[in-house]
Amino acid sequence: MSMEASELHDLSDDADYAASQQQGSASMMRCDSEKRSSSSEHEGAELIYLKDNVAIHPTQFASERISGRLKLTKQDSILFLSWIPYKGQTSNAKLSEKDRSLYTITAVPFTEVRSIRRHTPALGWQYVIVVLSSGLAFPPLYFYNGGVREFLALVKQHVYLARSGEDANVFLVNDFQSPLQRTLSSLELPSSLPVASGQSTYPLDGGSSSDSQGRTSAGVDNRVSQYVSRKQKSHDPTRDLSIHLLEKFSLVTKFARDTTTQLFSENNGFGSVDKRWNNQPVHSYSEKLTNIAEEKDNENHHSYPEKEHLNDEEINLVDVPADPLEFNKLSLVWGKPRQPPMGSKELTAFLDSEGRVVESKALRERVFYGGIEHQLRKEVWPFLLGYYAYDSTYAEREYLRSVKRMEYATLKQQWQSISPEQAKRFTKYRERKGLIDKDVVRTDRAFEYYEGDDNLNVNSMRDILLTYSFYNFDLGYCQGMSDYLSPILFVMGDESESFWCFVALMERLGPNFNRDQNGMHTQLFALSKLVELLDSPLHNYFKQNDCLNYFFCFRWILIQFKREFEYEKTMQLWEVLWTQYLTEHLHLYVCVAILKRCRSKIMGEQMDFDTLLKFINELSGHIDLDSTVRDAEALCICAGENGAASIPPGTPPSLPLDEGVLYPQDDDVL
Amino acid sequence: MPSRRRTLLKVIILGDSGVGKTSLMNQYVNKKFSNQYKATIGADFLTKEVQFEDRLFTLQIWDTAGQERFQSLGVAFYRGADCCVLVYDVNSMKSFDNLNNWREEFLIQASPSDPENFPFVLIGNKVDVDGGNSRVVSEKKAKAWCASKGNIPYFETSAKEGTNVEEAFQCIAKNALKSGEEEELYLPDTIDVGTSSQQRSSGCEC
Numbered sequence: 001m002s003m004e005a006s007e008l009h010d011l012s013d014d015a016d017y018a019a020s021q022q023q024g025s026a027s028m029m030r031c032d033s034e035k036r037s038s039s040s041e042h043e044g045a046e047l048i049y050l051k052d053n054v055a056i057h058p059t060q061f062a063s064e065r066i067s068g069r070l071k072l073t074k075q076d077s078i079l080f081l082s083w084i085p086y087k088g089q090t091s092n093a094k095l096s097e098k099d100r101s102l103y104t105i106t107a108v109p110f111t112e113v114r115s116i117r118r119h120t121p122a123l124g125w126q127y128v129i130v131v132l133s134s135g136l137a138f139p140p141l142y143f144y145n146g147g148v149r150e151f152l153a154l155v156k157q158h159v160y161l162a163r164s165g166e167d168a169n170v171f172l173v174n175d176f177q178s179p180l181q182r183t184l185s186s187l188e189l190p191s192s193l194p195v196a197s198g199q200s201t202y203p204l205d206g207g208s209s210s211d212s213q214g215r216t217s218a219g220v221d222n223r224v225s226q227y228v229s230r231k232q233k234s235h236d237p238t239r240d241l242s243i244h245l246l247e248k249f250s251l252v253t254k255f256a257r258d259t260t261t262q263l264f265s266e267n268n269g270f271g272s273v274d275k276r277w278n279n280q281p282v283h284s285y286s287e288k289l290t291n292i293a294e295e296k297d298n299e300n301h302h303s304y305p306e307k308e309h310l311n312d313e314e315i316n317l318v319d320v321p322a323d324p325l326e327f328n329k330l331s332l333v334w335g336k337p338r339q340p341p342m343g344s345k346e347l348t349a350f351l352d353s354e355g356r357v358v359e360s361k362a363l364r365e366r367v368f369y370g371g372i373e374h375q376l377r378k379e380v381w382p383f384l385l386g387y388y389a390y391d392s393t394y395a396e397r398e399y400l401r402s403v404k405r406m407e408y409a410t411l412k413q414q415w416q417s418i419s420p421e422q423a424k425r426f427t428k429y430r431e432r433k434g435l436i437d438k439d440v441v442r443t444d445r446a447f448e449y450y451e452g453d454d455n456l457n458v459n460s461m462r463d464i465l466l467t468y469s470f471y472n473f474d475l476g477y478c479q480g481m482s483d484y485l486s487p488i489l490f491v492m493g494d495e496s497e498s499f500w501c502f503v504a505l506m507e508r509l510g511p512n513f514n515r516d517q518n519g520m521h522t523q524l525f526a527l528s529k530l531v532e533l534l535d536s537p538l539h540n541y542f543k544q545n546d547c548l549n550y551f552f553c554f555r556w557i558l559i560q561f562k563r564e565f566e567y568e569k570t571m572q573l574w575e576v577l578w579t580q581y582l583t584e585h586l587h588l589y590v591c592v593a594i595l596k597r598c599r600s601k602i603m604g605e606q607m608d609f610d611t612l613l614k615f616i617n618e619l620s621g622h623i624d625l626d627s628t629v630r631d632a633e634a635l636c637i638c639a640g641e642n643g644a645a646s647i648p649p650g651t652p653p654s655l656p657l658d659e660g661v662l663y664p665q666d667d668d669v670l
Numbered sequence: 671m672p673s674r675r676r677t678l679l680k681v682i683i684l685g686d687s688g689v690g691k692t693s694l695m696n697q698y699v700n701k702k703f704s705n706q707y708k709a710t711i712g713a714d715f716l717t718k719e720v721q722f723e724d725r726l727f728t729l730q731i732w733d734t735a736g737q738e739r740f741q742s743l744g745v746a747f748y749r750g751a752d753c754c755v756l757v758y759d760v761n762s763m764k765s766f767d768n769l770n771n772w773r774e775e776f777l778i779q780a781s782p783s784d785p786e787n788f789p790f791v792l793i794g795n796k797v798d799v800d801g802g803n804s805r806v807v808s809e810k811k812a813k814a815w816c817a818s819k820g821n822i823p824y825f826e827t828s829a830k831e832g833t834n835v836e837e838a839f840q841c842i843a844k845n846a847l848k849s850g851e852e853e854e855l856y857l858p859d860t861i862d863v864g865t866s867s868q869q870r871s872s873g874c875e876c
């Protein structure tokens with residue numbers, strides 16, 4: 001009851017929602033015609049349920065949301081789930097058709113679904129997450145028009161749905177624990193469907209399968225044929241469908257295969273690395289990867305009842321599976337040795353007589369490999385953050401500073417002019433100010449610059465954050481921002497300059513603080529994909545131990561390791577990350593690097609989620625920065641394009657592709 | 671012979687940012703207060719051994735970030751909780767008004783098997799501030815709220831001065847134990863359930 005009320009409240013004044021409604025109804029007509037054509041290929045399937053305006057949010061940007069239609073169909077007593085994006089939404093122009101079809105869900109049989117998690121927040125859109133037996137999940141499906149409960153009720157009429165004992169919002173699909181239920185299920189499930197019709201009736205976008213053709217090595221072909229024969233033996237049509245799914249969402253096999261292929265190809269784009277590769281027993285590496293792919297495949301064939309059995313065994317079995325990259329010990333030395341920080345002579349050499357950075361890439365590379373001497377940070381950070389343009393002259397920057405100083409004063413005036421009487425009637429302002437006041441006095445107070453009572457720098461920090469919360473009123477203030485601002489203010493000194501550098505940083509990392517936490521979830525998702533790619537045994541361990549949400553890395557990502565290293569080291573790391581030299585997402589590779597360093601401890605001690613979280617929190621202060629950055633670099637190079645492909649477009653700190661609504665207001669708090 | 675078996679009791683501390691959750695936890699576990707705790711990011715927990723009638727228990731106390739937008743993380747952390755401690759600042763009406771939200775959010779996300787009887791404990795913190803002169807939520811008001819939610823035990827504390835913190839957590843541990851007992855029936859040597867259920871019904875006495 002309260003849920004419905006809040007839903008009404010929530011959606012009625014939501015501009016995004018209104019827009020999505022319009023798009024939805026406009027495209028409905030198109031969809032109707034589409035339906036006719038699809039119904040012909042969907043012969044014999046009975047339409048059970050249809051819901052419009054169900055969307056996927058591939059990135060945190062409202063403009064990149066994909067609306068579509070959710071369908072349940074039934075054929076030969078198997079229920080199938082489909083979600084098809086609407087075609088030709090103009091606001092989604094920058095999402096290519098390919099992007100869109102990547103997210104399309106084409107007739108997934110419920111026999112492949114393990115559970116459905118529902119989220120019906122008091123504020124914000126309801127959504128469901130469909131988790132497959134393989135442990136992988138589709139992105140959240142947002143029900144813009146509500147109706148999650150009805151959806152689940154309908155599913156329940158067709159498949160056996162049981163509420164999880166652990167989490168009332170999780171509904172297990174076909175989770176037949178008692179023998180009686182098992183018997184019942186065998187009565188309900190269909191005996192067989194012809195394999196051929198299974199494939200032609202539900203064509204999945206050919207992208208992945210045709211892609212992988214023609215560039216497979218003999219070993220892989222062999223494996224594929226084994227795979228095919230195995231599945232033909234089973235005569236289970238749903239298995240065939242799942243193969244496509246696994247191709248699409250459990251990309252590890254494909255990654256591994258691609259990596260193998262890439263290793264055989266002459267030119268993989270990293271000159272210096274190539275040489276190292278040539279000195280290494282490349283064969284063993286690729287074989288190893290193929291083996292991993294094989295194991296992975298085998299594992300995906302297990303259905304979940306067998307998993308319990310596996311878990312039993314593991315209790316006694318503390319053998320840590322080998323790191324797939326480690327047998328080639330030298331591989332971890334790829335990261336170039338760190339150089340001493342860049343000094344002023346070197347910096348001057350990068351500038352022309354008028355102060356332009358002639359080759360910004362070379363400058364970024366230099367900073368990437370060694371950082372900056374402290375007294376030069378003030379000069380270089382504004383470039384790295386994008387506040388100064390690389391091709392600006394000394395004079396232009398001087399001018400920019402003075403203009404920005406005035407602009408800052410005006411912005412600051414906005415809240416400074418609020419009288420006590422006005423403040424009484426301005427709850428949002430009071431609450432924000434209250435939060436900021438509380439946080440600045442607990443930010444880095446042990447660090448000399450912010451030490452002691454009535455510290456003026458603490459006051460500056462407060463003023464900047466409050467001004468920022470007016471400058472970006474939609475995003476407001478969020479915990480963690482003061483952690484970002486602290487080193488910036490310490491380096492820049494000047495309040496206005498610090499403010500604008502902070503603004504520039506938030507252009508990249510603001511999504512970390514989004515109300516719906518989408519920016520964080522995207523990064524955690526990307527991290528899980530990277531670990532899957534770069535350390536599948538560790539990934540499997542996390543999967544088996546219910547740690548795939550990677551919440552134990554939340555603090556690392558939210559404030560980019562600010563609490564993990566001492567102050568000076570944090571500044572070193574940040575300037576390396578800010579260069580965006582190898583990738584915009586080096587921080588995710590840093591996560592992988594740290595996890596890989598602890599992998600044998602994590603798996604050897606059989607850490608569960610709680611223990612892991614505690615362990616990770618307590619790593620703070622015990623991580624060696626230089627070697628971690630080198631590992632991260634190596635991992636990034638090793639992952640290559642497959643790594644980049646694991647990270648969904650728009651994952652922070654990737655810049656938004658247009659100037660849409662940056663910080664969607666899904667609710668009305670602070 | 672007394673059993674030395676340890677059992678884990680999981681306690682979640684919730685409340686608005688800045689009400690003193692981290693300080694309370696540290697005061698109880700480490701017996702100290704610092705002005706330099708950082709705002710909590712993500713989640714963390716501290717553990718403390720507690721003894722009841724010659725059985726040892728590990729109290730696992732979870733501290734999470736208080737800002738609304740981090741609440742979606744709760745699902746992962748609230749799971750399996752045996753007791754939930756709600757904290758507000760007696761000098762902040764807003765932190766008191768938000769108690770309902772915190773309680774409901776917890777029940778939704780943790781989805782305990784018996785939400786009606788899930789043990790909560792309420793703490794009104796920072797009673798030391800300004801010698802009590804800046805207080806805006808009266809004890810009476812807080813107790814009325816507790817009564818309306820099924821006699822939730824209530825404590826007024828100062829994490830800064832350590833006032834009443836030990837007492838509050840003793841009650842928390844007891845309540846967690848009771849809620850744990852009901853689920854862990856396999857434990858052969860349970861404590862005297864008779865006395866403990868009596869204590870629960872009497873609300874603030876424990």
Ligand SMILES: Nc1nc2c(ncn2[C@@H]2O[C@H](COP(=O)(O)OP(=O)(O)O)[C@@H](O)[C@H]2O)c(=O)[nH]1
Nearest residue numbers: 687688689690691692693705796799828829830
């Ligand atoms: N005077 C006083 N200050 C407190 C007390 N408890 C916490 N604080 C202060 O309130 C602020 C927030 O405390 P913290 O424990 O970090 O709150 P949390 O956000 O709920 O974890 C800090 O500046 C603490 O020093 C208390 O009992 N008395």
Ligand SMILES: [Mg+2]
Nearest residue numbers: 691692709710
């Ligand atoms: Mg805290």
